[in-house]
Amino acid sequence: MRNYMKLEIPSKSVNEAFARAAVGAFAAQTDLDINELADIKTSVSEAVTNSIIHGYRDAEGVVYIECEIKAGKNCVVSVTVRDEGTGIANVERAMEPLFTTAPDEERSGMGFTVMQSFMDTLDVVSEKGKGTTVKMSKYIHSREGGGEII
Amino acid sequence: MKCEIEQIGGSLVVKLGGEIDQHCAEEIRGDIDRELDIKKSSSLIIDLGDVEFMDSSGLGLIMGRYKKMAGRGGTIMLARPKPNVDRLLEMSGIKKLIGRNKTKE
Incomplete structure (x- = not known):
């Protein structure tokens, strides 16, 4: 389903x-446990x-969020977060732990590292001036009854 | 978000609660730094016991306070993180930076 x-x-x-609350509430229709829910919400x-803060900086734009659940034996929750902001010049560099473009603002530079650690897959596509799309997914490890929508 | 600050002896005790993200991190940072500068506290204890959610903005907040305290020869201690917050702290390596003996369960 x-x-x-x-x-x-x-x-x-x-x-x-x-x-994060909206995505968490949607994902909660699978039988994910409290840690899996926390991982998704944090990511x-x-x-x-x-x-x-990076995509739109001082301008206001729209953030598009999609969440998809593929339930069944191999239940997967996928989340896509997309903006039409400034884009990332060097995605590989941006994904390095502790990398930040704004050290004065006390960013930890751990955002992508958190997503990589807490989700099972992470895919970042970005183009300078066009925006960034982050697609990530988490396998909901089946307990009794598997990842059926409840 | 909750941020209650109290000076006990030489320590500034900050009780945080609720959800800590980028939206509220700046306000918390301002509140803590103002009190640290007024009280000249030699140690900072951040009680995370009532924090239900934290993302990397919270890590930035803690790292920044760690640097501030280290710069003045002081110490920082994190207390009572819930399991989901503790996993983030563990993953970030911040517990090693601060020192295990300084992180109270």
Whole structure:
């Protein structure tokens, strides 16, 4: 069984909490455990924060969030976070732990590292001036009854 | 988000609660730094016991306070992180930076 949702939010930092809560609530229809839920919510928070503070910086734009659940024996929760902001010049470099373009603002530079650690797959596509798309997914490890939608 | 600050002896004790993300990290940072500068505290204890959610913005906040305290010869201690927050701290390597003996369960 497949299920999905789409969400559009303006790039206001107050929406970070809403975005992760919305994705978390949607993903909760699988029988994921509390750690898997926390991993997804934290990763969504990182991706949305990146779009807001790096993608759009001082301008306001739209952050597009999609979440898809493929339930069944091999249950997967996939989340795509997309912006039409400045884009990342060097994705490989941006994904290095502790790399930050804004050291004065006390960014930890750990956003992509968190996504890599907490999700099972992470794919970042970015083009300077066009925006960034982050696609990540997490396998919901089946317990009794597997990853059926409940 | 909750941020209660109290000076106990030479230590500044900061009780954080709720959700810590980029939206509120700046306000917390400002509150802590202001008190640290006024009280000249030699140690900073951040009580994470009531923090339900934290992302890497919280790590940036803690790293920044660690640098500030280290720069003045002081210490920092993290207390009572919930399991999901503790996993983030563990993954980031920040616990090794601060020192295991300084992280109270």
